[in-house]
Amino acid sequence: MAGHDLIIVGMGSGGMVAAEFAATLGVKVAVIERSRVGGDCLWTGCVPSKALLASAKVAHHMRTADAFGIEPVEPRIDTAKVFERVRAVQAAIAATDDDPERFRAMGLDLRIGEAATLTGPHSVRVGDEELEAKHILLCTGSRPAQPPIEGLAEAGYLTSETVWEIERAPESLAIIGGGPIAIELSQAFRRLGTTVTVLQRGPRVLPRDEPELVDRLVARLRGEGVALHLGAQAERVTVEDGMKVVHAEGAHWAAQELLVAAGRRPNVDGLGLEALGIEVTPRGIKVDDRSRTSVPSVYAVGDLAGRQLFTHSAASEGVKAVRDMFFPGKGRFDNLVPWATFSDPELAHAGLTIAEATERHGDDVEVWRMDLAHSDRARTDGSEDGLIVVVCVKRKIVGAHILAAAAGELIGELALAIERGMRFSDLASTIHVYPTLSTSIAQLSGEAAFEGAQRYKWLVRT
Numbered sequence: 001m002a003g004h005d006l007i008i009v010g011m012g013s014g015g016m017v018a019a020e021f022a023a024t025l026g027v028k029v030a031v032i033e034r035s036r037v038g039g040d041c042l043w044t045g046c047v048p049s050k051a052l053l054a055s056a057k058v059a060h061h062m063r064t065a066d067a068f069g070i071e072p073v074e075p076r077i078d079t080a081k082v083f084e085r086v087r088a089v090q091a092a093i094a095a096t097d098d099d100p101e102r103f104r105a106m107g108l109d110l111r112i113g114e115a116a117t118l119t120g121p122h123s124v125r126v127g128d129e130e131l132e133a134k135h136i137l138l139c140t141g142s143r144p145a146q147p148p149i150e151g152l153a154e155a156g157y158l159t160s161e162t163v164w165e166i167e168r169a170p171e172s173l174a175i176i177g178g179g180p181i182a183i184e185l186s187q188a189f190r191r192l193g194t195t196v197t198v199l200q201r202g203p204r205v206l207p208r209d210e211p212e213l214v215d216r217l218v219a220r221l222r223g224e225g226v227a228l229h230l231g232a233q234a235e236r237v238t239v240e241d242g243m244k245v246v247h248a249e250g251a252h253w254a255a256q257e258l259l260v261a262a263g264r265r266p267n268v269d270g271l272g273l274e275a276l277g278i279e280v281t282p283r284g285i286k287v288d289d290r291s292r293t294s295v296p297s298v299y300a301v302g303d304l305a306g307r308q309l310f311t312h313s314a315a316s317e318g319v320k321a322v323r324d325m326f327f328p329g330k331g332r333f334d335n336l337v338p339w340a341t342f343s344d345p346e347l348a349h350a351g352l353t354i355a356e357a358t359e360r361h362g363d364d365v366e367v368w369r370m371d372l373a374h375s376d377r378a379r380t381d382g383s384e385d386g387l388i389v390v391v392c393v394k395r396k397i398v399g400a401h402i403l404a405a406a407a408g409e410l411i412g413e414l415a416l417a418i419e420r421g422m423r424f425s426d427l428a429s430t431i432h433v434y435p436t437l438s439t440s441i442a443q444l445s446g447e448a449a450f451e452g453a454q455r456y457k458w459l460v461r462t
Contacts (some may be wrong), residue, residue, distance in 0.1 A: 012039020
């Protein structure tokens, strides 16, 4: 087909990595981005939130320095400067790794500032021009959802997109939602001096994570002064005396500013999907197990496809989709997707929770735990408030959950073990550097290996 081999719509996490991979294959690629290269991760997600959390952690260490034998001080925080640093970090990434010219130098036909509309199975309209390609990859991401709460729009509110536009932190903040965004930002703003209230309509925050670890994290947040309310179903919002007031049955909470972090919805508007018969659900475009839509030449990945809403999964899906277009059926699509909430301590997750494993496998489930109070490195770092939980079925790892200072870094080893179908005791044969937090994984797997050896010894004797 004349024109391009591939058209990619969206230059966020999925689109950037997919485009870079496609460039290595020598195919002719056009990439269309209606706004800015970098997408949610750079401009409204991972990068700004982690930069804010880093500043907040410094402030927390200053207040709690006596735990390390140093005189504590109450930090003098100018949050305007904190937000300036956040934007400086974003600008540095945008000027280097996410620079449009870097992608053009790869040979990509990059179109920025114009929306794309599919006009056929192999065609996309961009402005007054129509591009054609053998394949089309959609990765336009998602945006914050607005819950149907009376008076919310009239009162005005922040989201994970617009919060980065404020000049300084508010004196008080109410957050509607109890997912990773709400939890991370609640701790960050509280440590920077904001009075924070979290309103979660369900019985738990972070409901997809291991409850035992979530409970520890909740205790930590409350200990730092975050007012966290469960079963708080927001019914309406009013503005009274310059404050935004969230009303629920029998209760209300007032704050200077309101942040809504209650889910996301896919960016499908204007793509022309209905005309092509491509099905869209409330979670996103319906795709098969290889990211193909009902139109075989059109693929969708990342948040748009509504599976795992993470930067790393979007990037992985994008690469796999491009691989499948030009080398069909050559690899897996069902890789395990770990994740982490970047609170302090971090909470990381891979595979099944204890409840999920028990529901599937019953009495075959074994659970191994190690409290970081027994970790030499955690003790020296003053970060012993943590726990490692490994879930096994017939000795093989099926789930892993970590609450620790660097849980996001630690979970990779256990995620790989789950993917490879390894026995937990197999990890004991790998020598881990001491003293590190990963030594705890080695110690715990060593316990599993020892128990297995004792069990075998008993069986042989009997």
